[in-house]
Amino acid sequence: MLIMDALLFDLLAKGCLKQEQLKKSILVSYTREFDSFDAIDIFRIGEKWNREQRLYWSDPDGIERVGLGYALKLAAEGETRVSSIADQKKKLFNDAIIEKWDQGLSGGPLLFGGFSFDPDNQKTSPKWHSFGDATFILPEILLTRTKENKSILTINCLMTKDKKPDEEFNRLTERIQLLNKSQKSLTTSAYEGKLTPTEEYLNEWKISVKKAIDIIQSGLMQKIVLSRTMRVDRQVPYDIVAILKALTDDQASHYVFAFTMGESTFLGASPERLVKKQGHDIRSMCLAGTTTRGKTEKEDKEKAEFLRRDQKNLQEHQWVVNMISQVLSRFCQSLLVPQNPSVLKAGQVQHLCTPISGKLKEDKTILELVQALHPTPALGGYPQKESLQWIRELEVADRGWYGAPIGWMDEQDDGEYIVAIRSGLIENSTAWLFAGCGLVGDSTVTEELIETRAKFKPIFSALGGSHD
Ligand SMILES: C=C(O[C@@H]1C=C(C(=O)O)C=C[C@H]1O)C(=O)O
């Protein structure tokens, strides 16, 4: 037994004792360095031993995480879901036994998960069933690769009444040994057939877009974001690992994520940060206003220049900047908001982007920030409350977790949430892809159709689809 793993045994035994004393389940979390690993390959191994619970998360800074199995799951439904998750989390960490060697963000007991876009939407679709209004997973095994290329292993175990330290120790160490056997060479099964997408409810969507533009022109609303779904069926089940690999290869500058819950996997590559919190430092991003990419470098630049000056896109963008800076100024003693947006290249599109950073006035949890910000006018509209009502009325499908906050948080209530766009839900041989667009008074149905088609492209390519 490694000396480090003797420590794991001690912690489990301590957890067991504490459980008996306090008569409540005790979380034990142990973090140590690990051999270098291939995250996608580890994710693939998870298919064998815990197919229904695995996750992948990477960010543009180059941090990569993969989680297998779960030590526990938090869930909540309805309007109070965010505060319910916050309460459950607090209780969980109250008497937890946590052993990690640094206080940074590199490892430890991280909860991963997210929320549905709108818990009050009545159109609940069975395909989102295993995700619910809020689900968070504390992986049993979490591997992290830091920016500095350090590999870190976290093992989490909830010591309940029935668990014995030696049995848990044996089970967990066996699993770790399996990880070490991971082969670095990843072979994925390429798909030979042609994928034919169905743009679901396309006519209904066009009619709704026209209605939304009329509503905005009549002065009732400033902005409404409407989304639509593309369904792509195959003859055989999708290979989730191959799709994830394609996303990480092609969209490395994005947040790449995959959450498997039961039979379904929600995955994607999103450029949009909702909020990151580390101590009192917070960062957010206003992303709205879109054009396509040029075929040449020159054309790409010209399109970016057009975007910077285009009144319709600037309007779309400004509602997001106004709202996010208003919300964050309530929480912050200082806030940095650039005067003009920059242009962010994201796959087959480019966006207007205003990064915002600030310093909190007092301690807040990442979930308090998420609750205050979601949905921003990048995915909802302006004003916020009314935009949700219009979306409920005008959209045919249930957004589920599309466009919603997903991310992770640690025991100190730091963490990062992104907006789950450029994404798809996959169940066996069916994939549903999602894309939306922000409508303002100057929008047209034709242009918004082109914009959503461009936004579907990266995720459709990752499935193995081609665009001609
Ligand atoms: C709604 C989506 O994207 C959002 C809408 C944008 C727009 O309309 O210009 C741009 C970025 C995103 O905030 C999506 O990709 O599905």
Ligand SMILES: [Mg+2]
């Ligand atoms: Mg737009």
